[in-house]
Amino acid sequence: MIVMKFGGTLMGGASAIARSASLVARTTAAGTKVAVAVSAMSGVTDTLLGVASRAEQGDLGGALADIASLRARHLEAASQLGAGATSDVARELRELTDTLQQTVTGVGLLRELSARSRDLIVSFGERLSAPLMALALEGIGVRAHHLSGGAAGLVTNRDFGNARPLPQAYSRLRERLGGLIGVGLTPVVSGFIGETPEGVVTTLGRGGTDYTATILGAALGAQEVWTWKDVDGVMSADPRSVPDARNLEHLSYAEVMELAYFGAKVLHPLAVTPLQDAEIPLRVKSAADPAFPGTLVTKDAKTDAAHPVKAVTAIRGLSVLTVGGAGMVGVPDVVSQIFEVLARENIPVQMISQGSSQANVSLVVGRTVAAHATRVLEEALQGSGLVKAYEVEENVAIVAVVGEGMRGQRGVAARLFSALASANVNLLMIAQGSSELNISLAIEEADVDAAVRAAHAAFELGKVPQEV
Ligand SMILES: Nc1ncnc2c1ncn2[C@@H]1O[C@H](COP(=O)(O)OP(=O)(O)O)[C@@H](O)[C@H]1O
Ligand SMILES: N[C@@H](CC(=O)OP(=O)(O)O)C(=O)O
Numbered sequence: 001m002i003v004m005k006f007g008g009t010l011m012g013g014a015s016a017i018a019r020s021a022s023l024v025a026r027t028t029a030a031g032t033k034v035a036v037a038v039s040a041m042s043g044v045t046d047t048l049l050g051v052a053s054r055a056e057q058g059d060l061g062g063a064l065a066d067i068a069s070l071r072a073r074h075l076e077a078a079s080q081l082g083a084g085a086t087s088d089v090a091r092e093l094r095e096l097t098d099t100l101q102q103t104v105t106g107v108g109l110l111r112e113l114s115a116r117s118r119d120l121i122v123s124f125g126e127r128l129s130a131p132l133m134a135l136a137l138e139g140i141g142v143r144a145h146h147l148s149g150g151a152a153g154l155v156t157n158r159d160f161g162n163a164r165p166l167p168q169a170y171s172r173l174r175e176r177l178g179g180l181i182g183v184g185l186t187p188v189v190s191g192f193i194g195e196t197p198e199g200v201v202t203t204l205g206r207g208g209t210d211y212t213a214t215i216l217g218a219a220l221g222a223q224e225v226w227t228w229k230d231v232d233g234v235m236s237a238d239p240r241s242v243p244d245a246r247n248l249e250h251l252s253y254a255e256v257m258e259l260a261y262f263g264a265k266v267l268h269p270l271a272v273t274p275l276q277d278a279e280i281p282l283r284v285k286s287a288a289d290p291a292f293p294g295t296l297v298t299k300d301a302k303t304d305a306a307h308p309v310k311a312v313t314a315i316r317g318l319s320v321l322t323v324g325g326a327g328m329v330g331v332p333d334v335v336s337q338i339f340e341v342l343a344r345e346n347i348p349v350q351m352i353s354q355g356s357s358q359a360n361v362s363l364v365v366g367r368t369v370a371a372h373a374t375r376v377l378e379e380a381l382q383g384s385g386l387v388k389a390y391e392v393e394e395n396v397a398i399v400a401v402v403g404e405g406m407r408g409q410r411g412v413a414a415r416l417f418s419a420l421a422s423a424n425v426n427l428l429m430i431a432q433g434s435s436e437l438n439i440s441l442a443i444e445e446a447d448v449d450a451a452v453r454a455a456h457a458a459f460e461l462g463k464v465p466q467e468v
Pocket of ligand 2: 009045191209
């Protein structure tokens with residue numbers, strides 16, 4: 001059996017959904033069972049986040065107008081896929097949007113939006129798209145049954161916006177979806193969403209449908225998990241910024257995690273984690289060219305001494321926060337306190353560097369949380385008298401090069417730095433992961449495209465590697 005994932009672009013409208021359904025049917029027709037995880041239609045998650053914050057700010061009229069257009073878009077797709085106004089699917093879509101409207105009205109009246117209500121609101125994207133995929137499958141003769149992440153058995157912790165599956169999720173998913181598969185149905189699960197054991201809706205973080213698919217893959221003991229994409233596979237760089245980016249035939253779990261962590265939008269950073277124990281392969285495949293093998297991700301790395309780096313990635317929208325003061329020298333407590341405070345506030349730190357004098361620590365955090373991070377650090381450290389300065393540098397990005405072949409190879413950093421120097425890129429911070437799988441650099445955001453292209457060229461990533 002194979003688990004297949006379809007993201008927002010491949011669920012974008014009736015014709016995209018019909019085409020995605022045909023990719024499922026090709027496999028079921030060949031006698032292989034399939035379980036499907038789907039994302040919300042393209043743009044819907046962002047619209048719902050907008051709806052939630054409009055309601056919180058008191059613009060209920062605007063929020064309800066957005067819900068009305070979401071309802072119209074889904075009903076139109078359903079009608080194009082053959083479901084009339086009185087069909088079960090149309091009724092379900094109307095009921096779901098009615099419930100969404102009530103939820104948002106509650107937020108609008110209270111002008112209060114908790115992480116929990118935001119997750120509930122945003123979950124409607126995937127709850128509305130799954131019936132459309134099931135409809136498209138039924139239309140081409142594949143018997144299907146759609147269900148939300150929670151109904152499928154994906155129980156999670158209560159970390160709203162960033163929830164993780166609980167151990168019992170795997171047995172529940174196996175039981176519930178196995179039952180459907182056993183009677184000849186193709187389950188269509190709303191991606192990105194789960195439920196706490198008490199039945200409260202949670203989300204797995206942006207791009208979470210990849211993660212849903214791999215959780216299903218592990219639960220069902222799938223042969224492979226296929227994430228269908230609008231690109232050939234995982235590429236040597238984002239093809240939107242590097243025109244000669246090339247498809248990577250093979251990556252290890254560790255490499256793909258590193259790439260995703262450092263900004264390659266193509267997969268959720270945790271997506272491969274559920275597959276590792278059972279060594280289930282992940283394939284990233286091109287929906288436009290289903291015969292193309294795409295990228296195969298497995299446990300082992302295929303390294304080639306001539307090409308230590310496999311890909312370049314970038315994360316935009318960051319700030320560098322520098323905490324300093326001569327009093328910090330030789331006081332290890334300060335550093336641990338800094339990390340404790342940020343962890344308590346749930347502020348992810350993308351990169352860290354401590355000057356060798358120990359007088360300052362620089363942290364790279366998301367631009368939107370930088371002001372909050374500075375405030376909580378100031379509050380926590382003011383009593384120490386050691387820390388004097390807090391500096392925030394905005395418009396920062398991280399560029400990273402990734403590849404298991406870098407391990408133990410000399411000259412990789414030198415090659416990278418000289419390429420960036422030639423491209424006039426100013427380096428703000430440098431770090432190398434202890435696993436030697438990546439080198440990451442903080443730079444000014446305006447230099448990202450130049451830096452990514454320079455690194456891509458320096459490691460000859462646009463060239464097909466010579467056969468060995
Ligand atoms: N290294 C990379 N390889 C492939 N795609 C990448 C990479 N880095 C960024 N991307 C971007 O990721 C996009 C695919 O991810 P996304 O749209 O989230 O997938 P989905 O359709 O499953 O939601 C591509 O359109 C591409 O521009
Ligand atoms: N809809 C969610 C989950 C997801 O995975 O979407 P996509 O596959 O379109 O990136 C999001 O936008 O984050």
